[in-house]
Amino acid sequence: MKLLFDQNLSRRLVALVDSVFPGSRHVIDYGLEAATDREIWDHAATHGYVIVSKDSDFRQLAFLHGPPPKAIWLQAGNASTRAILELLLRYRGLIQEFEVDAEGALLVLSLD
Numbered sequence: 001m002k003l004l005f006d007q008n009l010s011r012r013l014v015a016l017v018d019s020v021f022p023g024s025r026h027v028i029d030y031g032l033e034a035a036t037d038r039e040i041w042d043h044a045a046t047h048g049y050v051i052v053s054k055d056s057d058f059r060q061l062a063f064l065h066g067p068p069p070k071a072i073w074l075q076a077g078n079a080s081t082r083a084i085l086e087l088l089l090r091y092r093g094l095i096q097e098f099e100v101d102a103e104g105a106l107l108v109l110s111l112d
Contacts, residue, residue, distance in 0.1 A: 003052045004026070004043070004050065004069075006058075009054065009074075010084070013052075027043075037061060051069055058071040058106075062106040071105070071107075072098070076109075088109075
């Protein structure tokens with residue numbers, strides 16, 4: 001599974017999750033750091049990514065359009081990159097199940 005981290009998450013996450021989610025990228029890798037949410041959505045759908053964001057707008061796109069792509073909404077506030085990494089690793093099994101769920105459009109993960 002390839003994750004696409006949006007601009008509100010650290011680009012350092014790409015290297016940190018590589019062993020678990022190989023092929024993951026950050027929007028900056030594609031020059032999409034100033035792109036609209038819809039442009040990121042379309043890019044992810046075209047290239048087989050699951051979007052990871054703290055932005056609730058992707059939640060709305062997931063419900064409006066359905067997959068692909070799928071979106072992971074992190075309810076993590078102003079959490080550190082390390083806390084985000086730990087959250088993704090803690091729920092990696094759930095994330096992998098989410099990827100193969102044909103009907104799932106949105107996965108919400110919370111630090112709480």
